[in-house]
Amino acid sequence: MDLYVILGLPSGASEPDIKRAYRRLARRFHPDINPGDRTAEARFRQILDAYETLMDPERRSRYDTGSGGGTAEPRTVSGFEGFDFSSRGADHSATFGDLFAEVLTARATPREGSERGADLHLDGQLSFEEALVGAQRALTVTRREVCQACAGTGQTRVVTGACDLCQATGAVRTVRGHMVFSRSCQACAGTGQRRPRPCERCAGAGQETRTESVQVRIPPGIADGERVRVASKGNAGLRGGPAGDLFITVHVHPHPLFQREGDDLHLVVPIAIHEAALGARVDVSTPTGGARLRVPPGTQSGQRFRLRDRGAPSARDGRRGDLVLEVRLMLPKLLDERSKELLREFGRINGENVREPLQG
Numbered sequence: 539m540d541l542y543v544i545l546g547l548p549s550g551a552s553e554p555d556i557k558r559a560y561r562r563l564a565r566r567f568h569p570d571i572n573p574g575d576r577t578a579e580a581r582f583r584q585i586l587d588a589y590e591t592l593m594d595p596e597r598r599s600r601y602d603t604g605s606g607g608g609t610a611e612p613r614t615v616s617g618f619e620g621f622d623f624s625s626r627g628a629d630h631s632a633t634f635g636d637l638f639a640e641v642l643t644a645r646a647t648p649r650e651g652s653e654r655g656a657d658l659h660l661d662g663q664l665s666f667e668e669a670l671v672g673a674q675r676a677l678t679v680t681r682r683e684v685c686q687a688c689a690g691t692g693q694t695r696v697v698t699g700a701c702d703l704c705q706a707t708g709a710v711r712t713v714r715g716h717m718v719f720s721r722s723c724q725a726c727a728g729t730g731q732r733r734p735r736p737c738e739r740c741a742g743a744g745q746e747t748r749t750e751s752v753q754v755r756i757p758p759g760i761a762d763g764e765r766v767r768v769a770s771k772g773n774a775g776l777r778g779g780p781a782g783d784l785f786i787t788v789h790v791h792p793h794p795l796f797q798r799e800g801d802d803l804h805l806v807v808p809i810a811i812h813e814a815a816l817g818a819r820v821d822v823s824t825p826t827g828g829a830r831l832r833v834p835p836g837t838q839s840g841q842r843f844r845l846r847d848r849g850a851p852s853a854r855d856g857r858r859g860d861l862v863l864e865v866r867l868m869l870p871k872l873l874d875e876r877s878k879e880l881l882r883e884f885g886r887i888n889g890e891n892v893r894e895p896l897q898g
């Protein structure tokens with residue numbers, strides 16, 4: 539078959555045209571992209587052969603003039619032709635490196651010696667109110683990720699077969715004048731077979747460090763010091779092992795008025811002396827909404843009232859704790875004579891001895 543036709547080019551195409559056509563076709567027919575597809579592999583062999591022949595000025599001119607060459611020519615080209623394989627080979631491998639890096643996105647499957655990635659730990663700050671209602675946080679996380687170029691294998695994928703560079707001989711020959719130099723092929727380490735090379739992007743590690751924004755949902759009711767786990771957002775595993783997790787330890791800022799004990803919220807409620815003595819309704823606003831406390835007549839300072847299910851939601855099961863209101867009696871400032879007079883009169887009328895328990 540005509541070499542130009544194989545590459546889809548007119549005869550007389552320039553070298554850059556040949557390179558471009560080769561790259562375009564290789565992207566379609568390379569065996570890495572068509573694993574197990576014999577037709578594609580055969581097609582790729584033709585394409586590679588056409589490319590190599592047309593990129594070699596001597597072979598190309600022989601092909602163009604019809605004096606041999608072409609697809610029928612044996613691949614083991616004699617080194618006496620004065621063609622420097624090493625320089626051509628270098629060009630070749632560079633082409634493969636960047637051509638196929640982008641298509642190898644398949645996930646690596648766990649292999650022998652696989653290792654789970656390390657967990658990562660971060661701290662997060664929340665206001666008291668945010669902790670009660672829950673929050674969404676975008677955290678910047680720098681983590682080890684599976685290398686996108688090699689899918690974590692650390693190697694370029696190869697098709698088994700003869701080394702393209704040395705045509706399976708394991709040696710490359712260079713001609714300098716009348717001298718022919720032969721040295722072990724570097725691409726296949728002299729084996730004559732294709733070998734995987736370390737991935738260029740990750741230098742064979744199979745991983746790369748990336749910084750990304752991770753959305754973290756903090757459940758309502760989380761308490762100071764509790765941790766949130768984001769599965770699989772730790773470091774990537776080694777050799778196909780599972781990723782570690784990301785843990786965020788939450789620090790909740792204290793509230794000036796409310797205290798949290800377990801899932802209960804505690805609040806000290808100041809009440810006036812007449813409210814404590816006669817009873818009152820006291821409205822308090824809490825981080826979870828308004829609440830009304832019915833202070834019964836004769837309430838003592840320090841007495842506690844528990845409003846069911848008005849506390850913090852539990853971060854585990856969502857059930858709410860209680861709101862615990864502790865009454866604290868506040869004496870009036872007695873700035874006016876009338877108030878003082880009323881209290882003196884109250885003392886005279888009410889003869890109760892409040893220190894009786896002390897006097898036995």
Ligand SMILES: [Zn+2]
Binds near residue numbers: 702709
């Ligand atoms: Zn080789």
Ligand SMILES: [Zn+2]
Binds near residue numbers: 686
């Ligand atoms: Zn890589």
